[in-house]
Amino acid sequence: MxxxxxxxxxxxxxxxxxxxxxxxxxxxxxxxxxxxxxxxxxxxxxxxxxxxxxxxxxxxxxxxxxxxxxxxxxxIGDGKLHPIQKAFMAHDALQCGFCTPGFVVEATAFHRRWRAAQGTAIPSREEIAAALSGHLCRCGAYEGIYRAVAAACAGRFDGDDPIAPRVEAYDKVTGLARYTVDIRHEGQLEGVILRAPVAHARITDLDLAPARAVPGVAAVVSLLADDQMVRFVGTPIAAVAAKDRRSALEAIAAIKLNREELAAVIGLDAARREDAPVVFEKKDRKRAGNVSELNGAPTSWKGNVHGPSAPFSQKGKRARRLLAEAREACDPLLIEETFRVSTQQHACLEPHAAVARFDGDRLTVHVSTQAVHDTMEKIAKRYKLPRDKVRVIADHVGGGFGSKGSLGVETIAAIELARAAKAPVRIAFDREEELSVTGYRPAAELKLSLLPSVQGGLKALSLTAFADTGVAVNSMIAGLARLIYPAQAKELVDFDVLSNLPPGSPFRGPGGPPMAFALEQAVDEAALRMKVDPIDLRKRWDPDPNRQRLYDWASGLDVWRNREPASSRSGRYRRGVGVASGYWLYIWQPGSSIELAIKDARIIASCAVQDIGTGTRSVIANTVAKAFDLEPQDIEVRIGHSNLPEGPGSGGSRVTASIVPPTLLAIEKLKMEMERTRARPPIAGSNAPWRELIAASPDLVVSARRPPDSKAPADIKSPVRQLGLMGLVFGWMLRNFNNIVVGAGMPSSVQVMEVEVDTWLGHVRVLNAYVGLAIGKLAAPTLARSQAAGALIQGIGYALYETRETDPSTGQVLSASMDDYRIPGIADMPRLEVHFDETGFDHVPGGSVGAGEVATVPTSPAIANAICNAIGVRLTEIPFRPDRLVAALKGRAAA
Amino acid sequence: MNVTSTPAQAVAELRAAGTDLSERRRSGVSTGPLIDIASGRYGISWGDDGTATLGALTTIAAIAADARLGAAYPGIAASAQGIATPQVRNLATLGGNLAQRSRCWYFRNPGIDCLKKGGSNCPARSGNHLYGVAFDLGPCVAPHPSTMAVALLAYDARITTERRDGLTITELLGDGSNGRADHALLPGEMITKIVLPALQTGEHATYKRAISRTHAEWALVEVCARVEIVDGTFRFVRLAAGGIAPVPLRLTACERTLQGMSANAAVIAEAAKQATSGANPLPMTGYKLDLLQGLVRDILERLAA
Missing domain, CATH: 3.10.20.30 (Beta-grasp domain)
Structure with a gap:
């Protein structure tokens, strides 16, 4: 040995x-x-x-x-923090933290080489990027990583340990942070799921006995639905728990099944053909999954096409008539284009994973989830267990981005295997599963018509979206175009096109980026035709007060003012500047509660919320610390456990707006309690009265629920009211079925991008990104900036690199490795300027709303508009890969 | 992902650092016996005549960082620098780079049969071959994955195995007509060393790949070029390209066009069009011809500068 x-x-x-x-x-x-x-x-x-x-x-x-x-x-660091670790903490060079240990280890090797050769010189971005080119961060912490590595090399972290803006940063830079995949119980078994190798079949016979006979196997359960159907490659069939992964793999290979293979249909175009095989027969339609976080409006089916769904059309018939008339009259201002967006995978670095364990009648499940409280409720309901017997834990979550919001098969299988095996069971998806069956932002075809009026207003808009949703329904893309750029009439129609592919799911701002990709390019095109500055046109057409202020900021940027028309550019490398606008809804979750306690002279804040890298711990710690003149590190924040007071799910950018208001309320209550129970007055002249009062305080506990907002000023509209009757219905449904409230005011982002196109190699590089964000007051400013940077880099990935590729005949996902599913690396991160406009949400207690989604909405069209400004060609299909760039350039030359 | 079908495979595979093989073992694409290369030749040595001999177990990082090699064979060093990531280059060997298997996403998917896994046809040809060949030389449409093979082709390197001596890259990898293999090594035959011939002085060389991101991506198209320019005229031009065919290709039509011509941008732009001479792209790979022409032009302009 x-x-x-x-x-x-x-x-x-x-x-x-x-x-x-x-x-x-x-x-x-x-x-x-x-x-x-x-x-x-x-x-x-x-x-x-x-x-x-x-x-x-x-x-x-x-x-x-x-x-x-x-x-x-x-x-690393021999028991002390290495300068690289200190720099990562200080510069917030991390979010979910799952990639952080790898980055830190590599960066220490670079730091050692650099210091040996260059002393305390500052390495360039290019040198850092080359050294770290073998690392990927899905949250997009690259900006902080650049700063951290440069500062550590320059010797700025050779001294004392820093204060980190992210309260759990120490655990993440040292590898101490434990994620679901890291959980090891005594006697824990490893679970593996057998998945269907074909896209469409009926399982006629499933024999699990041979798997049970494999040595080391403790349990085998069927995961087949009661109709025994397989509707996509990777449909779960059965799961095995064994002493180790190899035995479990051997066991699933031993499972015998017979299947009746059925004709399959793959993808948007094939599924719309008249003679396409049907994925869901009429009786089975309710089995379709849900790509949305919400309930869809009722609509019809025709073959594989679910729709039309047009609840937010406004005088739809009139829009159609106006556009037909303009078409008839060959109106030169009429813009008509078909856009295509690609499938984007969440590509969370921590895979979907769960570890289930029964202790008598008590069930403890560690889950990599965006919603500990909700997952606990769903488990309790599904398995008919009392809620206090189910505990869901997610101390750290290695990314979610929308894909970890519901009760997944990894959790169900882990629970059922643990129950059958009478032992703890872990299931962690492998990378191929992660990149094929855990959901995605659906690809879509978007048919758009936009008609400006002769007076320069916006007359009519029509947007029809066909979303490539796999075996799921309820995509909404077109409908989101209702809440920006009011027009005389809008026809906004959504269709789901189902095929034998895994189901789509919510992904950061569901529907927002595809909608913006089409609409913002059309607005840009309108500005070109109308010979109006694109920002001025948006100012004219878009009355939202938050975006009005952002337009003013963007107009003043040097990069915008010095912009030249596309016709002025020639040569191999062509630079261009583009702008786009986006919004997201401000939502909050009623029932969100915070408990504040003083225990042993320390403040403890507790909530069954989770931090998926977004900074929730720090938002709570900052809010409490500020009220007591303390440092965030002084506050003990307990989250990630479902037995704490009810907390919101980390989806829909709802967390900050759900937890800051009850935290503020709880702070007031705690201060009153302290006042009431105070034994003696504070020391006169003390500069840290709260610290001393807390130190002298008896143990106290208070709690508060999310209070309603105060009335918003007249110019800050509620989207629900803007939508009229349908909006009120929508708002009522959200409140009653989804437990969320849509508040007044729109989180908004206006982005200006500068790109460079290499016309020989079809390569697009974003050089500079200017992100304007109106999300109210910043509850944790450094972390809000990190969220903006992360949203931006995911938007860049969406625009330039990312696409799920499938085999058109078998329905196998071909891009199910990180080689073939290309997320941006550190060198692809542009220089970034973030401008926060902190007004607009004063009606929300604390004044803060979420940052996560809005900042990814306008990125892809801003890049598209910049490319158009660079090369004079409008690309209508993302990602803008080299193959598409060279074809587009050639098309222009040929024409 | 776990499915019931596993492809049959009996031939033992050699393992050097395992940077290719480990992934295929994990996914189940490689299931046959495994033979670890227990010992072998590591490092770079120099002959009196100026030839360099690279042990097959020399890491890509060592090749990329070697100053003397970088001065004598800049195209070799630049190619090594362009491969994979720092943490892979620190492990991966030259021999392993030459003998690695295809990156085709059908080949790498354990749930799909293909020629290279004993199947009867190439599913990429009728399916999704976005990263496939643009010079269609055989039944399999996957381009050869080895960047070092491109560089070694450009330098007329000779390969020695335990059983054979003096193989050219073409003899090592075949002509692309055998869709079942990625190389023409016999079962169990191990590469031991690679010899780079001595060069005339005064030549310049480099390597570049076209990719979508900035770093760390398999080449869409890659070119290793050597030129000697005397009195402003191309006296010698050698162009080898990867990512475009089942084996690395010499761009001989382009080389011939440039021979004896002035080393200026106009000549290069015109000659670069010859880089795609003889190409027969698939429906999805026509873009590779644009990239190949652009890359040849880019590299020659830089070498002529």
Missing amino acids: STTTINGRVESLPDDPEALLVDVIRDRLNLTGTKLVCGSGVCGACTVLLDGEPVVSCLLPAGATAGKKLTTIEG
């Missing part, structure tokens, strides 16, 4: 030649700071130092490390 030295300790290596280093480190040595993400050497989350050099442990056979020296994140 050979050995290796890990973090200074000699450890034996397994004889198994198949053992990979990452599994030895994580599973045998329990050094869970090292993360397994892509399994193909692309993302760098598993990076460790091998004799001082960074290597990917996910591909490295463990035996190859014999006699060598390994350092994992746990061994």
Whole structure:
């Protein structure tokens, strides 16, 4: 048996030649700071130092490390914080934290080389990007990472430990933060799901007995629906729990099944054909999944097409007539275009995962989830358990972006296996599952007609969206065009086109980016034709007060004022500047509650909310600390456990607006309680009266629920009221079925992008991004900026790189690895300027609303408009890959 | 993802650093016996005649960082620098880079059969071949994945295995007509070293790949170029390209066009059109011809500057 030295300790290596280093480190040595993400050497989350050099442990056979020296994140800094770790904390170079250990390990190696060769010189962005090119961060913390690495190399973190704006940063930069995939109970089994290899079939016979006979197998359960149907490749069929993953894989391979294969239909175009095989027969339509967080309006079906759904059309017939007349008259201002957006995967770095454990009649489930409270309720309901017997825990969540909002099969299978095996069971999806069956933002075809009036107003708009939703319904893209740019008439129609592909799901601002991609390009085109500055035209057409202020800011940017027309550009590299606008709804969740306690002279804030990298802990800590003249680190924040007071789900940008108001209320109550119970007055002249009062206070507990907003000023409209009767119905449904309230005022973003197009190699680079955001007061300013940067980089990925590719005949997802599903890397992050407009939400207690979604809405059209400004060609299909760029350029030359 | 069908595979695979193989073991695409390369040649040595010999186990990072190699064979060093990521380059070997398997997403998907997995046809040809070949030389439409093979082709390198000596890249990888294999090595045959011939002085060389992001992406198209310019005239031009065919290709029509011509932008722009001579792209890969022409033009302009 050979050995290796890990973090200074000699450890034996397994004889198994198949053992990979990452599994030895994580599973045998329990050094869970090292993360397994892509399994193909692309993302760098598993990076460790091998004799001082960074290597990917996910591909490295463990035996190859014999006699060598390994350092994992746990061994970085020799018990103290390394300057890189301190810099990451200080510069908020992290969000969910799942990629952070890999980045930190690599950056320490760069730091060592740099300091040896360059002293305390500051490395350039290009040098940092090249050194960290083997790492991917899905949250988009790249801006902070650039700053952190540069500052650490320059020697600015050689001294004391810093104060981090993110309260859990220490745990994330040291690898101490435990995610669901890191949970290890005594006797824990590993669960694996058997998935359908074909896109459409009926399982006629399922024999689980051979799997039960495999040594090491503790439980096997069926996951088939009662109709025994497979409707996409990857449909869950059964799950196995065994002593280790290899035994579980052997067991699922032993399962015998017979199937009656049915004709399948794959994708938007095929599914709309007259003779297309039908995915859901009439009786089965209720089995379709839901791509939305909300309930859809009732509508009809025709074959695989679900729709039309047009609740937010406004004088739809009139819009159609106005547009037909303009078409007839060859109105030069009439803009008609078909746009296509691609499927975007969430690509969370922590996969969907759950660990279930029964202790008598009590069930504890660690879940990588965006909603601990809601998941607890759903589990209790599904398994008919009392709510106080179910505990859902998510201390840290490695990204969600909308894909971890509902009760998923990983949780259901883990619970059912744990119950059957009478032992704790973990299920963690592999990367192929993560990139194929965990949901996505649906691709869509968007047919748009926009008609300005002769007077320069907006006369009519028609937008029809066909969304490629797989086996799900309720996409809303076109309908979102109602709440921006009022017109005389709008026809806004949504269709879902179902096919034998996995179901779509909510993704950061569902429907928003596709809608904006079409509409904002059309507005840009209108400005070109009308010979009006595109920002001026938006100012004219878009009365929203938040965006009006952002338009003024954008107009004043040098990059905008110095912009030149496309006709002035030539040569290989062409730069262009584009603008786009976007909004999201301000929503909050009633019932959201905070408990504040003083215990042993320390303030504890508790809420069953979770932090998926968005900064929820810090928002609570900042809010409380500010009220008591304390530092955020002084506040103990307890979240991520469903047995705490009810908290909101991390979706719809609702968290900040749901938890800050009750926190403020609880603060007032606590202060009153302290006043009431105070034994003696504060020391006269003390400069830290609250600190002393807390130190002297008896233990106290108060709690508060989310209070309603105060009445908004007249110019701040409620979207629900703007939508008329349908809006009131919509608002009522949201409140009663989804437990959310749509408040007054619109979180808004106006973005200006400067791009450079390499016309020879079809390469687009975003050089500079200017993000204007109106989201009220900032509850945690540094973290709000991080959210803006993350939303931007995901928008850049959507615009330039990301697309799920499927096989048109089998329905297999081809892009199910991080090699082939391309998310932006650090070098793809532009220089960023964020402008926060902090007014507009004073009617919300605390004045803060969420940041997460709105900032990703206008990014892709702003890039499209910038490219059009650079090359004089409007690209109508994303992502703008090299193949599309060179074709578009050629098309123009040919014409 | 876990499905019931697993492809049959019996031939033992050699494992150097495992940066290609480990992924296929995890996914279940590679299931046959495994032979670890217990010992082998590592490092760069120099002959009196100026030839460089690279041990097959030399890491890509070592090749990328070697100053003498970078000076003598800049196209080799630049190619190594363009591969994968720092943490992969620190592990991956030259021999493994040459013998790695296809990156085709049908081949890599354990749920799909294909020629390279013993199947009867190429599903990418009739399916989604966005990253496929633009020079359609055989039944399989996946481009060869090895960047070092492109560079070694440009330098007329010779490959030695345990059993054979002096193989050219073409002899090592075949002519692209065998859709079932990524190389023409015999079962179990191990590459031991690579010899780079001595060069005339005065040449310039470099490498570049066209990708969608800035870093760390498999090449859509890649070119390694060597030129010698005397008195403003191309005396020697060597162009090798990857990402476009089942094997790396020499762009001989383009080389011939440039021979003896003035090394200026107009000549280069015109000659770059010849880079795609003989191409027969698939329905989804026509863009690779634009990229190839653009890349050749880019590289030659830089080398001529």
